[in-house]
Amino acid sequence: MNHPSPNHASPHTARHGAHHAHEHTAGDHTEILDLDADVLAEHTASLIARLPIETSPRRIVDLGCGTGAGTLALLKHFPEAELTAVDSSAAHLHRLGEKAAAAGAADRVHLVETDLDATVWPELGRPELVWASASLHHMADPDRTLEQVHGLLAPGGLFAVVELAGFPxxxxxxxxxxxxxxxxxxxxxxxxxxxEHVPHRGADWGTKLAEAGFTVEAERTISACIGPTRTNAVGRYALSSLRRMRGSVASALTARDLTALDRLLDTDSPHSILHRGDLRVRTERTVWAARRT
Structure with a gap:
């Protein structure tokens, strides 16, 4: 989400206190993850539907689950599966638990709070599918993480890596x-x-997966464009996203640009981004489907 990069993982997914520039609080990040899940729900569902899966998995692990955009979509697509959702933010896991209960799926979700940069992970079972959306690039040592996932997966299991091709x-x-x-x-x-601050963003994940022992079966980039029919949610999503962006770009903007950006972010202004009817969420995500053979 997770806001992060949308569909972002938690700000603590990779290591405590590490996610982008940390411009906002955990509450702000929870909001943007929830908006990301809402606005991009169909996009996320399409990513899952295109995975090269012949037999529906019974055990799934969502690494860096955030507030559950991927978790709930996976549970919906694989109704017989049980899922272990892993994150290091207790607040995000609590929020995910609430959403799973509201969806009638609380008994199918096991919440695990842990730092994924730890050299030893807690018991996560033997999943047939591991999902990692917008989380790998936050890892301190992603190569080690890939090796850990390879050892975690059941033989023949699939590792789905989803990374943003760019900020929406x-x-x-x-x-x-x-x-x-x-x-x-x-x-x-x-x-x-x-x-400078997120060196693994844009990494060659296909090569890294192969080096970790996986067979990469598919790699595709999928675009999404969500427009005026979702004006209210899209407006709030744009507001939250640009607010987070401001913290890392303000020093690089001209005074004119910063004034214009602040005008868009001022919810009391008639120029607020919330009042625009011409917004569209345009984003791309790349998905790698890698098999443990």
């Missing part, structure tokens, strides 16, 4: 009117920030 875009080209192209300049500044 929301504004139309030429917006806002007082600073056209602002969003792209924010993205460029954010990419520079992440190159």
């Amino acid at each position: 875009r929301f504004l139309p080209e030429g917006a806002p009117e007082d600073a056209p192209g602002l969003e792209e300049r924010c993205h460029a500044a954010r990419d520079h920030h992440h190159a």
Whole structure:
């Protein structure tokens, strides 16, 4: 989510206190993860539906589950499965537990709070499917994590790695009117920030998976564009996302751009992003499906 990069993992997924620039509190991050799950629900479902799975798994592990965008989608797609949801944020796991109960699936979810950068993981069973969405790039040593997942999976099991191809875009080209192209300049500044602070973002996961002993069966990038029919949710998602982005890009923006960005983020302003009817969530995610042979 997880907000993070949408569909983001928890800010503590990889290690306590490590996620992007930590511009906001855990409560803020919970909100954006929930919005991500809501707005991109169909997109997440399509990612799962395209996995090369012939026999539905009975045991699934969601690594870096956040507040459960992937967890609940997996439970819905595989109604006979039980799932172990792993994260190091107690708040996010609590929220996931609430959502699982509301969906009538509490008895199918086992919550595990742990630091995935630990050299030894708690008992997670012998899953036939492991799902890791927007979490691997936060790991201190992702190569070791891949080896741990390889040892965790049942023989023939599948490891699904999902990573954002880029931070979602929301504004139309030429917006806002007082600073056209602002969003792209924010993205460029954010990419520079992440190159310094999130070194594993954009890694060659296909090669890394093969080096860890997996057979990569599929790699595809899937685009999503969610528009005006979800105006309210999309507006709140854009607001939360750009608020988080501001902390890591403010120092790189001109005074004009920063003023324009703050105007969009001011919910009391008539120029607030919440009042725009032309927003669309445009995002891409790349999925690697890797088999333990």
